[in-house]
Amino acid sequence: MSSHSFTPRLTLHDLRKLAATRKLAMLTCYDAGFAATLDAAGVDLILIGDSLGMVVQGHDSTLPVKVEHVAYHTACVARGAARPWIVADMPFGSFQASPEQAFGNAVTLMQAGSQMVKIEGGAEMAPTVEFLVRRGIPVCAHVGLTPQHVNVFGGYRVQGRGADAVDRLHAAAQSLQDAGAAMMVIEAVPEPVARALAQSLQLITIGIGASVACTAQVLVLHDMLGAGTGKRPRFVKSFMAGGSKTGGYLGDISDKSGDEQFAYDNLMDGTILHGSPDTVLRKIEEFKAVGTTSLMLHYPPYYGTEKARRSLRLFAEKVMPQFRD
Numbered sequence: 001m002s003s004h005s006f007t008p009r010l011t012l013h014d015l016r017k018l019a020a021t022r023k024l025a026m027l028t029c030y031d032a033g034f035a036a037t038l039d040a041a042g043v044d045l046i047l048i049g050d051s052l053g054m055v056v057q058g059h060d061s062t063l064p065v066k067v068e069h070v071a072y073h074t075a076c077v078a079r080g081a082a083r084p085w086i087v088a089d090m091p092f093g094s095f096q097a098s099p100e101q102a103f104g105n106a107v108t109l110m111q112a113g114s115q116m117v118k119i120e121g122g123a124e125m126a127p128t129v130e131f132l133v134r135r136g137i138p139v140c141a142h143v144g145l146t147p148q149h150v151n152v153f154g155g156y157r158v159q160g161r162g163a164d165a166v167d168r169l170h171a172a173a174q175s176l177q178d179a180g181a182a183m184m185v186i187e188a189v190p191e192p193v194a195r196a197l198a199q200s201l202q203l204i205t206i207g208i209g210a211s212v213a214c215t216a217q218v219l220v221l222h223d224m225l226g227a228g229t230g231k232r233p234r235f236v237k238s239f240m241a242g243g244s245k246t247g248g249y250l251g252d253i254s255d256k257s258g259d260e261q262f263a264y265d266n267l268m269d270g271t272i273l274h275g276s277p278d279t280v281l282r283k284i285e286e287f288k289a290v291g292t293t294s295l296m297l298h299y300p301p302y303y304g305t306e307k308a309r310r311s312l313r314l315f316a317e318k319v320m321p322q323f324r325d
């Protein structure tokens, strides 16, 4: 008889309960390796955003992304992450024509491994939201700066400025909620407007360039890591304050890849804490003694889910309790 440890995936019910106690964390992700890393880091929701058109495919907008691209990346993420709720973005042209068109394409994304689809747009999308929800497809709405409207907006511009725009935003959000949307991304809206919106809605609100009053915050993973093509929407720069270390680490590797310190044994012994709980404990003590203040847990994809879970459990049960203070 074999025994499997099994991490259940978060449900909408779990997320609502969690949201009553703390903020939820959401990031975009497009592959299994990062999905496993985000899962181990405790990220609650993963979005396979059509931002993949910009940060993965290198386009200057999200418009060229197709349903099959999102489905492919959704399947990769679903294989890598066990616990997070997975939201797949419906790309430009895949849902606007009719509720029936939206349903067909949403089914493709749900069958690829998502638990919810996200659609951009205002009150005009309410009938589509209702059509999907009634047929078993949870929907995350997306208001404010909706990048698929970049050519109508004339650029990636903050939305919800001026009394009329604020009224339209509130009316749109209310109609999407009434239609059954369970979550709503509020993107690039002035803080007081986003705050008022978040406070007036009952669903889970997800801010990006909006307000900390939202239930959750989302960031594009590549923007957060500073791993960009330089074609980011301008407002995202505000999340880059302090910069990212990713470029620095990669710079180190390209400068020093001939150095002795990159020999495998040195790398394993000097920088990677691996081994039994006792060995890891001893190594952490050594790192602490020279002033190290933080650790990052990473299990390489070749470990597979079972081994990564086993290692994580050992770390939580045998190592972490020794460092409670």
Ligand code: KIV
Pocket: 028, 047, 048, 049, 050, 051, 052, 089, 185, 187, 208, 218, 219, 220
């Ligand atoms: O496509 C995407 O990644 C998004 C987020 C920025 C919310 O829609």
